[in-house]
Amino acid sequence: MVIDGLGGLPHPETGKTELETASTPNLDQLATKGICGLTDPVSPGITPGSSPGHLALFGYNPVSFDIGRGVLEAIGIDFDLQTDDVAARGNFCTVDEAGLVIDRRAGRIATEKCTELCRLLDGVVIERVKLIVCPVREHRFVVTFRGEGLSPDVSDSDPQQIGVAPGVITALRPEAGRMADIANQFVAQAKVALAKHYPANMILLRGFSEFPQLPTMGEIYKLKPAAIASYPMYRGLAKLAGMEILKTGTSIEDEFMTLKQNYANYDFFFLHIKGTDSAGEDGDFDRKVRIIEEIDSALASLIGMEPDVIVVTGDHSTPALLKGHSWHPVPILLYSKWCRRDRVNEFSESACISGGLGRFPAVQIMPLAMANALKLNKFGA
């Protein structure tokens, strides 16, 4: 169970974090029977994005497995990216008469306007390659190139600064020449199509990337894994790891219900709860507390199903005080019949410091969970 952005910082008035403020009888009971600790998703001091945070939880080294920006945006909108597709993140932007970028975000146009402009560009075919253009939010869109002989190894057109012209997209490897050419043709056509849509009169592309071929959790762990997540981005990340994506609703209750209904059909579940992170990002300490309490209530049903191993943690910390992801290590709780319980009897940042798991890289959670399920063989004779 991944409580997104779980870790926090103490409220200046009470000296207690969000997790310490919340009343969490079920989590505390699980901590008492289980073993606790703190994890670093990437490494100490490094603030992880959602993608590296989750890859580490799924057992992939988040520095070796770098997911391109284009792919992330595509999976973030639940777009069904195919194996040979190349996706790029796009911005509608503003250029002046000389063609220099004067606003990389076109004044953050409304999502409705973005949707309208995407419809203008969508479906173009260039040299037998089909371009699929989907809106994301405000000025953001994703363009997917679908066809033969493509390559993600091309440069960005987004100069990441204003006062200069958008860059010409160039091949970073000889084989990518055709791809660069098609991408440049698309940019040129977009410029013409957008000419009268000031301030959104141009586009910038970056992060050309392909759906990465990760070894699946099925291959690595011989598991049949399923994902329950109400936000598309996390479903996409789970799909990268080879999990089956289960249909679910938007509430925490919905997610736990989905778990219950599918419990017999899989031997690994990734259950993702987004609300804590959103509350943290909004700087809403109290809402984060309430959502943690809601999770704690729902947890009773999970405990009732008596899984061999329960792991509760986060993909990173999102302290309400910092209104964003942070580098602080993330509390983790592991329960199994064989976990060698420690003396921790509450699930909190402070208590986890003294936990039996110590402080360790999040990428080691999966082997630990597998061991606690008695699913790993001895190494060496």
Add this chain to the structure above:
Amino acid sequence: MVIDGLGGLPHPETGKTELETASTPNLDQLATKGICGLTDPVSPGITPGSSPGHLALFGYNPVSFDIGRGVLEAIGIDFDLQTDDVAARGNFCTVDEAGLVIDRRAGRIATEKCTELCRLLDGVVIERVKLIVCPVREHRFVVTFRGEGLSPDVSDSDPQQIGVAPGVITALRPEAGRMADIANQFVAQAKVALAKHYPANMILLRGFSEFPQLPTMGEIYKLKPAAIASYPMYRGLAKLAGMEILKTGTSIEDEFMTLKQNYANYDFFFLHIKGTDSAGEDGDFDRKVRIIEEIDSALASLIGMEPDVIVVTGDHSTPALLKGHSWHPVPILLYSKWCRRDRVNEFSESACISGGLGRFPAVQIMPLAMANALKLNKFGA
């Protein structure tokens, strides 16, 4: 703030280490407001020299960045080593009539004698390469080769044992042939010049090395860093990391005064205090305690300047009981507004075990300090 050789071992009578014996109200207050832990400079069980200990603190992997012995000796005497210089550590030694080494240290001749003999060898020019010979202490000296076409890739002449002849210096790579030739000529000339100076009638050279090109802290962290250290070796190590070296006096008070005077001009300070290590090396438990107390008093002025982040630690442990560097992990204290304080309320080896930073490699201190200054971007989307 690096308290050299900070970590200690308990006094057999009191059961308390040097740091635990010292009265340190300021450090304890900082520990209460901050977060504590223990670091391994190189890795558990490995006793670090001053060079790897400091490189780790500055954020360089001390195993990857190996500083040659010749370079270390040169910077240890404040010698202004140039980019293309090659430096070697020298010993005056004793050879018998057959030319076999019978004392690798020439009976540890007095430093005055060493200085006199260095003058004899200094300034020689061989094939347009100038040799600069500087005394260090007792039988030790540094020879610097300055000229074109040099290379550090040559073998030692020091056989590191007695009863054998000094080795012929050989090229370890084809390009180093000229260097080996010049070094051998120097050894031959030295043998003639020293013939009548028994027991110092020969020299041994080892650790040929060049000033290493480390990426600077300015490049890596976009900091403007300055170093305050009263001992040349530490100024030299700071220079390797690209720090500006500030003129300072010899007392702890002098160093803190230098910090105060330069506080506005830099955004990172390395403040090094040597006395604790020297006391530890001398086996002087009480003196180490007194110096820690002196540091604690001076600390008030640092706290008063309200830096974003304060890190107090050591480069390694030097327990008075062992009279030397040791492998024991080093207490660390980090204070910032965003540090997520733990329950530790004193700065000591015992208390740091339960600290929120846990036990971690010293090379991770810099990223952690940078994060606490809110100076790092998120990794991945």
